Amino acid sequence: MNESIEHVSVMPDEIVAWVGEAHPRTIVDGTYGGGGHTRLLLDVLPKATTGDDPAPLIIGMDRDPAVLARDDVPGGPGSDPRIELFLGSYEKSPAALAHCERSHADALVLDLGLSSDQLVDRERGFSFTMEDAELDLRFDPESDIPAYEWLAYRGEREIADTIYQFGEERYSRRIARSICLRAQDRNPVRTVGDLVEICRRCVPRSKNHDIHPATRTFQALRIAVNDELNILQRTLASAADWISPGGRIAAISFHSLEDRIVKNAFREDERWKVLTKKPLRPTDQEIRENPRSRSAKLRVAERLGSEDTPG
CATH class of the missing domain: 3.40.50.150 (Vaccinia Virus protein VP39)
Known part of the structure; x- marks a missing residue:
């Protein structure tokens, strides 16, 4: 760490x-x-x-x-x-x-x-504030695949369904579409900042600003990657x-x-x-x-x- x-x-x-x-x-x-x-x-x-x-x-x-x-x-x-x-x-x-x-x-x-240690670990990508960190999201970095690879191997519908089911994110289809468009342009999501920027564009900010627009999407991908x-x-x-x-x-x-x-x-x-x-x-x-x-x-x-x- x-x-x-x-x-x-x-x-x-x-x-x-x-x-x-x-x-x-x-x-x-x-x-x-x-x-x-x-x-x-x-x-x-x-x-x-x-x-x-x-x-x-x-x-x-x-x-x-x-x-x-x-x-x-x-x-x-x-x-x-x-x-x-x-x-x-x-x-x-x-x-x-x-x-x-x-x-x-x-x-x-x-x-x-x-x-708290996981949130401040720059190599994991759990925190939105470390936008240059790789989008890993694994509890055990020696097992399975990081989140950015998980996204690269999934289609738009599966990504959207995962974000909706595990994150209860109502704008999941917008987010999944943007992720896949980046991949088609040979600029796939790789870092925390890449995904945060997509979520900011796709998720309208709530009136009371009590939740970051990327919160539900990161939660969903973390759950999926770790099979929680x-x-x-x-x-x-x-x-x-x-x-x-x-x-x-x-x-x-x-x-x-x-x-x-x-x-x-x-x-x-x-x-x-x-x-x-x-x-x-x-x-x-x-x-x-x-x-x-x-x-x-x-x-x-x-x-x-x-x-x-x-x-």
């Missing part, structure tokens, strides 16, 4: 409270990122091991190699014996548990937003297989597509008891102190035991 700023975790008090009520010994932080939730959750782990119980542990998962390069070093958070860091999607949590000689976790925490929604769906569909009875999932989402997946996964699987009938939102004070938290929604569910499951 080119520079680093302090990452501020979203809804930290709520995460600690809802996860702590499960009295967990093993926690999976599936979106380790800046490590903020992991550091706070250390306080809810038991202080000692008793009998045959496994040692208290937090497993931190992240797709970004830069995270491990930063924290999994002598003297870093990864050197704490209560923390094990793994490179990979939270979908691989069962493999990480097995590596730690555990079959189940007592809690899974998902914070589905970008970390499919990974979330698959993980939630299987999580009850590896979370202990009485264990919990606490998931923070930042847009309606993610929130809908979380809500439906909890409601449609009888092995989960929904603990938050409506999503919890950040406090006004948190939004003032951390404006990035303003769109966050937290949902929590508890894994039922076999005796509690209907049928």
Whole structure:
């Protein structure tokens, strides 16, 4: 990474409270990122091991190699014996548990937003302000293809459908047409600035100017390039297989597509008891102190035991 700023975790008090009520010994932080939730959750782990119980542990998962390069070093958070860091999607949590000689976790925490470090990394293209950066948008720059290549290999209709479906952008067809016209002129979209300029021309500025005209398009391409929604769906569909009875999932989402997946996964699987009938939102004070938290929604569910499951 080119520079680093302090990452501020979203809804930290709520995460600690809802996860702590499960009295967990093993926690999976599936979106380790800046490590903020992991550091706070250390306080809810038991202080000692008793009998045959496994040692208290937090497993931190992240797709970004830069995270491990930063924290999994002598003297870093990864050197704490209560923390094990793994490179990979939270979908691989069962493999990480097995590596730690555990079959189940007592809690899974998902914070589905970008970390501050990713936003300031010039090599990723996540921030609109770094217009000369390549349009990459991958969490793991060593896997799959960057967003500018994804655009080069797709037709106008698929690009438009992706921007509309994943970004809920009503001007998706204008944007897709402009992207493809540039490619036809042998001047394809390559940088953040290229795509931002298209979005500025195609998306009328809202009256209150509360959202950048490129926000929804960048969100859509990031989701597509990283296969985010499919990974979330698959993980939630299987999580009850590896979370202990009485264990919990606490998931923070930042847009309606993610929130809908979380809500439906909890409601449609009888092995989960929904603990938050409506999503919890950040406090006004948190939004003032951390404006990035303003769109966050937290949902929590508890894994039922076999005796509690209907049928």
